[in-house]
Amino acid sequence: MNGYRLGAIGIVITFFTIITATVLLPMVLFNPVPSKSYNKYVKTSEVNPARGRQIYVREGCFYCHTQFTRLQDRGYGPLVKAGDYVWETPHQLGTARTGPDLTNEGGKFPSEWQKAHLINPRAVKPGSIMPSFSHLSNRDMNDLVSYIQTLGNQRTVHAYVEAPAEYELVYLPKKTVDTNSDAAANAGRGIYTQNCAACHGLEGEGNGPNSISLEKKPANFTRAFYKQYPDAFWFYRVSEGVAGTRMPRFNEILTEEERWYLVAYLKTLPQNQEITVDKLDQLNKVGQVHLPKLTEQEWEPHSGGN
């Protein structure tokens, strides 16, 4: 009989010790200071991101989308800090990534894209298996999109910027190059290989040889993000460079016409992701534009062989 009593007392003590150590102690010892990079849910007359968060929870988005970037996640923006989560209750850290991480999703795509993605995911992301959320009311959807657009906004710098007005008003009307033509793209390819490939890589994946030494990594043009760029914006980026990076101002290096050719080529880079189809089965049937690949020697004529 004594044995049972000892055993029972042992179980009780063990269990409460463990609860104290792993539940109560963290509550006492772990009180992260709110950081400056938490999500700010700024309500406007049109949208309410805080309500959007409730819809995010209600629709169970966290079952497939996580909200913490890890050290090894490349291309998902800055790492999160403990203080970022102080206002995030219930936590939406998530457990599985059937879709991408959403920690720094805000500003990666225009809101209209996000909305289209909610209504028909496969129209904008052909391989996606996300269910359609077309059953959401317009208000719900706007709030949800506004919530997604706040994610990581205080953490990241790539909010969706627009080209200055002069590029729309001055440069675009006097454009002499058809930026949608294959000929212009072909012309742009040479300019790209000479001026851009060293950093952005031959395939535009941001993995050129110089990228190793750059602290701020060159852009990966194959990301879907870049296919949202209108012509004027490409032209603006190429002309003015990117502040805070080693990207030069090409308006001092290339003529206006050359920069338009370059734009035409850059637009072809994420071609394989621009294809939108109704059904996944059609994916392989759509013809893709394949530009002739350059051999290593053509790319770097001075390599001199082995």
Add this chain to the structure above:
Amino acid sequence: MLLDAVLSNREGSAARNFILSAIWWSILGMGAGMLGGLEFSMPDLIHNIPQLSFPHLRMWHVNAVAVGWLSMGYVGAMYYMVPSLAKTKLWSERLGNFTMWAWNAVMVGAFCTLINGSTEGREYAELGAVLDVLVAIALVTIAANVYMTVVNRKVKKLYVSLWYFLGALFWFPLVYIIGQRTFVALPGLNDAIVGWFYGHNILGMWFTTVGVGMMYYLLPRLTNAPLYSHGLSMLGFWGIALFYAPTGTHHILQSPVPEWLKAIAVISSVFLLVPVLTVLTNFFMTMKGKWQQVVTDMPLRFAVTSCMFYLVTCVQGPFQATRWVNWYLHFTQWVVGHAHLALLGTFSFILTSAIYYGLPRITGRDWHSQGLIRAHYWLKFLGFLLMMVSLTIAGLIQSAGWAFGVPVDQWGLQIRPYWGLRAVSGVMIVLGQCIFAYNAFKSLYTPAAKAADAKTAEVKA
């Protein structure tokens, strides 16, 4: 009399009603899982019905199989096993039946709320406040019932299964109440820490403890062999009690929670190998020389399959919890496969074994068809293997995708065949479960002339 009809006082009625409810909810829960699996390979299968969109289905699937199928089945099995081990009657059949109704009310409430997206937004703790309170009350009444039965026992020593049952019923209500955190709002990461304490311990402090207790009950009975070692069984029990509770944080190893907490979680996860190996040594030594019985004895076959899956899942678990493996495998379908291996492969199989063994002894009616039991076994076993293989491969593709920084839409298409296989496996498992339900229905509710020569309960020690 109405009271007798609603709250029957007949011996074994609480156990029987719990088990039948469990089978019913298992079909709804696994059906939802199957439909969710189908939506993975056919994302536009169901359009514009929010109740049937994947996240709502998943929410319901998890709660239905965890709270409905496994928990209710466990309680039913305990209501049968505890009296038989204590050599006495269940303390109160009326209380047992009352719990059964309360629990079914919870499940109806859960169905109505979760499927409509009314959720607390915490994984595995989605039930609303009212339902949480009801579950807590149900757990406490169950604990009272089982504890009082053990207090009234006619044997001196407690068999190891009773240790497991009593332990589980002591700590699981606490884990549940802490884990639901219905009336407190903790800041995000603290919420996650408590959340994973609960999320992992619903497995460790409930499904594993009761499930292993049932293994300890069933294997010696089914094989007619004494348990290999009682000392070893106690070592396993204490191992689970000591090492399981702090492991939850291994789910958020790469998030900014305190390092010491992660260290405790990883170390105790690896130490879980101790109870697992003692448990399995015991099982396989008990099975020594009895393996041929697996050919004919269906409950035993379910139990042994469960033990085999237990071995696999418990080797996977500590392996996945270590930092370097977790680094690679976390967030992928591998983990989903692992979770199904534990809950479906191990504990659902042992519960099925307990039901196949116990239901005829509770009701005095033999199973309608042995062939259907066999069909159930093979559908569930092969379906589960298919699911495990497809989820594991899908997980490896995913983890390679994440590790090498490839965008989702590039590797997403590569997983499509495995989503397809997983959908097929879901159909097989649900089909097996339907056969199970049909078999139970036929054997219990068909006026049976054969009931007389059924294998009635010869109460063994």
